Amino acid sequence: DGGITQSPKYLFRKEGQNVTLSCEQNLNHDAMYWYRQDPGQGLRLIYYSQIVNDFQKGDIAEGYSVSREKKESFPLTVTSAQKNPTAFYLCASSNEGHSGANVLTFGAGSRLTVL
Amino acid sequence: AQTVTQSQPEMSVQEAETVTLSCTYDTSESDYYLFWYKQPPSRQMILVIRQEAYKQQNATENRFSVNFQKAAKSFSLKISDSQLGDAAMYFCASFTGNQFYFGTGTSLTVIP
Numbered sequence: 679d680g681g682i683t684q685s686p687k688y689l690f691r692k693e694g695q696n697v698t699l700s701c702e703q704n705l706n707h708d709a710m711y712w713y714r715q716d717p718g719q720g721l722r723l724i725y726y727s728q729i730v731n732d733f734q735k736g737d738i739a740e741g742y743s744v745s746r747e748k749k750e751s752f753p754l755t756v757t758s759a760q761k762n763p764t765a766f767y768l769c770a771s772s773n774e775g776h777s778g779a780n781v782l783t784f785g786a787g788s789r790l791t792v793l
Numbered sequence: 794a795q796t797v798t799q800s801q802p803e804m805s806v807q808e809a810e811t812v813t814l815s816c817t818y819d820t821s822e823s824d825y826y827l828f829w830y831k832q833p834p835s836r837q838m839i840l841v842i843r844q845e846a847y848k849q850q851n852a853t854e855n856r857f858s859v860n861f862q863k864a865a866k867s868f869s870l871k872i873s874d875s876q877l878g879d880a881a882m883y884f885c886a887s888f889t890g891n892q893f894y895f896g897t898g899t900s901l902t903v904i905p
Binding site for chain 2: 711736768787
């Protein structure tokens with residue numbers, strides 16, 4: 679079945695460490711997104727990518743980095759510069775990156791806790 | 794930036810009854826899409842319903858329907874015959890340009 683796989687589901691990190699969250703999709707979607715979810719704040723966009731080797735900052739990109747070397751993969755690195763990284767992270771993809779029949783398909787999420 | 798507002802942080806409904814979740818949005822674009830997503834305790838986001846702004850007819854999906862008031866920029870979700878499995882966080886979202894914008898969510902409790 680087609681879908682989005684995020685790993686790991688749970689991750690613990692010590693302060694000062696970088697950590698990478700994996701996101702893989704087999705839906706052949708062009709666009710991929712990373713969102714951060716905190717209680718009471720909905721979903722906030724970190725980064726998005728509409729094509730391979732190109733990505734754009736979202737509203738809260740500081741302290742995060744991404745790459746898009748393959749269409750299927752869009753890993754997110756949470757760097758030590760992110761001041762409050764404890765959160766639930768959601769990866770998503772859509773069938774078009776531009777105005778059209780866009781529907782977001784989400785992964786199951788990754789819960790990052792900084793100790 | 795576009796904004797999506799959900800003014801009801803929490804709602805409750807008796808099983809088998811009907812409940813309406815409110816959403817308003819702010820956009821200057823003429824071409825956009827609106828969505829309701831459901832996030833159950835598993836935290837897996839699931840698409841409930843989708844509406845194209847250029848369509849006047851309200852979208853429906855089984856027990857779920859929307860009331861799309863374009864002039865008022867309102868997009869409410871009606872859940873009929875509520876079931877225990879409908880208990881979840883519901884997010885209203887818009888798509889315009891090349892980004893999605895989400896509201897802060899409404900937590901729906903279904904009372905047996």
